[in-house]
């Protein structure tokens with residue numbers, strides 16, 4: 001597949017490396033290519049600056065967000081939730097026709113330090129997944145992978161030998177099937193389809209529990225398992 005990874009942080013880096021390893025063609029989207037290619041400072045959680053990561057992946061095109069979107073049929077939102085609607089709004093609406101948009105974001109406010117505040121509530125339309133789908137009805141939005149860290153996303157075997165759960169939400173059945181193919185390529189087996197994009201809210205609301213659990217167990221990789 002030809003996949004645009006929108007985002008150059010630890011999630012964008014992790015997903016790009018995993019997709020390349022499985023033979024996909026990846027284009028990375030960013031705001032300002034020169035700034036991103038020069039970024040050496042680690043992020044809040046210590047992930048290396050993009051420039052250091054990119055030394056190993058310098059064959060991957062890094063282009064502006066709009067150019068990455070235009071070039072690919074599958075888009076992954078690995079940006080901050082506050083910025084994605086603006087990023088997408090810079091592209092002509094018709095561009096989104098039939099594109100699958102995989103949203104792995106959480107709407108977090110870090111302005112008051114840690115823990116970040118989750119902005120969404122259990123009110124219809126408040127999740128990032130729903131907001132993207134409403135604003136860009138031609139895109140086929142699928143929410144997934146937001147309930148674990150960037151490394152577990154693409155290496156489920158890091159936790160309990162891979163015996164944990166990933167959720168998907170979305171209105172388009174075919175788009176969810178395509179996303180499940182990618183998830184299985186990453187090694188996911190227990191994939192729960194929660195239903196339409198409104199169910200993205202339930203997955204996004206898991207973040208406070210995820211963050212507290214992460215602290216309580218010593219910041220080790222972990223994931224949720226739906227035991228049944």
Ligand SMILES: NC(=O)c1ccc[n+]([C@@H]2O[C@H](COP(=O)([O-])OP(=O)(O)OC[C@H]3O[C@@H](n4cnc5c(N)ncnc54)[C@H](OP(=O)(O)O)[C@@H]3O)[C@@H](O)[C@H]2O)c1
Nearest residue numbers: 007008009010011030031078079080081083105106149150
């Ligand atoms: N980190 C994790 O383990 C994890 C786990 C689950 C879900 N998530 C979610 O995945 C997403 C990516 O997380 P992350 O930790 O990789 O990176 P991040 O630091 O949250 O976001 C990095 C990306 O967001 C873009 N961005 C930031 N501010 C922007 C603005 N004002 N306008 C436009 N773009 C902006 C950056 O663009 P530039 O490239 O131009 O700098 C960069 O590509 C987030 O929504 C996060 O909540 C993260």
